[in-house]
Amino acid sequence: MxxxxxxxxxxxxxxxxxxxxxxxxxxxxxxxxxxxxxxxxxxLNEEDYRDAIAKKESPLKMKEDELKKYEERLNTLSVALRRQFPNAVEYILQILDDNIPTIYAITPTHTRHVQKAELVRLTNTFLHVKNFHWILVEDSEYRTPLVTNFLAQSGLRYTHLNTATPKNYKMKENDPHWLKPRGVEQRNLALDWLRENIDIATNSGVVYFADDDNTYSLQLFEEMRFTEKVSVWPVGITGGLKFERPIVGEDGKVKGWYAAWRPQRPFAMDMAGFALNLNLLKKYPNARFDITAKRGYLESSFLTQLVTLNELEPRAELCTKVLVWHTRTEKPKWKEEDAMIAKGQPSDPRVEV
Known part of the structure; x- marks a missing residue:
C-alpha cells in the first residue's frame, strides 16, 4: 500500500x-x-428569555416589597416611640446587643445569723441579670470561709473583698439601724477596686449599691443599664413611709424629694435609689462616701461630688413605680436554741446556716 x-x-x-x-x-x-x-x-429567543427571567425574579420582588412594608412600619413605630419615650428606641437596640453595659453591684456584708440566707436570696435574683458583676465586700479583718465558699458556688461573676469598719464607727448589737452609717468603708474599697482594675475608658458599665437586706425586681437592672450620669427611682418601705421617691416636674427633671425626714437634703433618698455610670469614677477619682456624714446624709456626701439635681435621670416611669424595697430580715429569736444549749444539746456547729 x-x-x-x-x-x-x-x-x-x-x-x-x-x-x-x-x-x-x-x-x-x-x-x-x-x-x-x-x-x-x-x-431561547428573546421573548422566552424574558419570561424565564421574570419567573425567577417574581418571588424575589415579592420579598423585596414585603421587606419595604416592614421597614416603613418599623420607621413609623420608631417615630411614634421616640415622641413618647425619647430614648426608648436606642434602649431597645442596645438590649438586643450582647455588648450591653455591665452592671457592677457593690454589696457590703457582715457576719450575722441571717447573712447566708440573705446572700442566697440576692443570688437567686442576680443570676437572672445579664452582664452582671457582683462585688461583695465583707466588713471583716479577713475573708470568711462562709462567704468564700458561697461565692465559689454561686455561679456569678464576682469579686470578693474585705475591710473592717473602724471600731468607733462599728454598730453594736442593739443599736438602732440609723445610729451610724453602715458599709461606708466597704463601698469605698469597692470603688477603689473598680478604678484600679477596670479599664473605664474601654469598658461601659453602671455601678449600683445593692445592700444585702433589700429586695430587687429584675426590671430595676434594665432601668439602670444605660445610665448616662446618675439615674434615680423610688425605694419602697423606707424612711418611715410606704416609699420615698424623687419628685419629677413636667419637664421630666427631678425637682425635689418625697421624703418625711429632712426632704431638704441635697439627695434625700435611700442608697438603693440610684446608680451611676462607671465613667464618673474616672472623671472624679476622689469621690467617696464620708464616714463622718451626719445621719441621713451619707448618700448626699457621695452624690454631691458627681452630679447636680438637674442632671439626674428619673427612671421607673418617671419615678412612679417601685422596683426595689428596703426590706430587713427579722433578727431570729433564739429562745428555744438557748434552752437546748442549757440542756447540753446545742445545734451541731458543723451545720452551716
Whole structure:
C-alpha cells in the first residue's frame, strides 16, 4: 500500500470520528447532565428569555416589597416611640446587643445569723441579670470561709473583698439601724477596686449599691443599664413611709424629694435609689462616701461630688413605680436554741446556716 492510500484511509477515519462526536456529544450530555436538547440545539429567543427571567425574579420582588412594608412600619413605630419615650428606641437596640453595659453591684456584708440566707436570696435574683458583676465586700479583718465558699458556688461573676469598719464607727448589737452609717468603708474599697482594675475608658458599665437586706425586681437592672450620669427611682418601705421617691416636674427633671425626714437634703433618698455610670469614677477619682456624714446624709456626701439635681435621670416611669424595697430580715429569736444549749444539746456547729 502506497503512502498516498494510507493517508486517504487515515483522513477517512478522522472524518468519521469527527462526525460521530458531533452528533453523539449532545446525547451524552442529555444522559449525563440533563441538558435540554431544544435549548442546546435552538437557544431561547428573546421573548422566552424574558419570561424565564421574570419567573425567577417574581418571588424575589415579592420579598423585596414585603421587606419595604416592614421597614416603613418599623420607621413609623420608631417615630411614634421616640415622641413618647425619647430614648426608648436606642434602649431597645442596645438590649438586643450582647455588648450591653455591665452592671457592677457593690454589696457590703457582715457576719450575722441571717447573712447566708440573705446572700442566697440576692443570688437567686442576680443570676437572672445579664452582664452582671457582683462585688461583695465583707466588713471583716479577713475573708470568711462562709462567704468564700458561697461565692465559689454561686455561679456569678464576682469579686470578693474585705475591710473592717473602724471600731468607733462599728454598730453594736442593739443599736438602732440609723445610729451610724453602715458599709461606708466597704463601698469605698469597692470603688477603689473598680478604678484600679477596670479599664473605664474601654469598658461601659453602671455601678449600683445593692445592700444585702433589700429586695430587687429584675426590671430595676434594665432601668439602670444605660445610665448616662446618675439615674434615680423610688425605694419602697423606707424612711418611715410606704416609699420615698424623687419628685419629677413636667419637664421630666427631678425637682425635689418625697421624703418625711429632712426632704431638704441635697439627695434625700435611700442608697438603693440610684446608680451611676462607671465613667464618673474616672472623671472624679476622689469621690467617696464620708464616714463622718451626719445621719441621713451619707448618700448626699457621695452624690454631691458627681452630679447636680438637674442632671439626674428619673427612671421607673418617671419615678412612679417601685422596683426595689428596703426590706430587713427579722433578727431570729433564739429562745428555744438557748434552752437546748442549757440542756447540753446545742445545734451541731458543723451545720452551716
Amino acid at each position: 502506497s503512502t498516498l492510500e494510507m493517508a486517504r484511509i487515515h483522513l477517512k477515519k478522522v472524518v468519521i470520528v469527527f462526525v460521530v462526536l458531533f452528533f453523539i456529544t449532545p446525547v451524552i450530555l442529555v444522559i449525563a447532565y440533563g441538558v435540554n436538547c431544544r435549548n442546546f440545539i435552538s437557544p
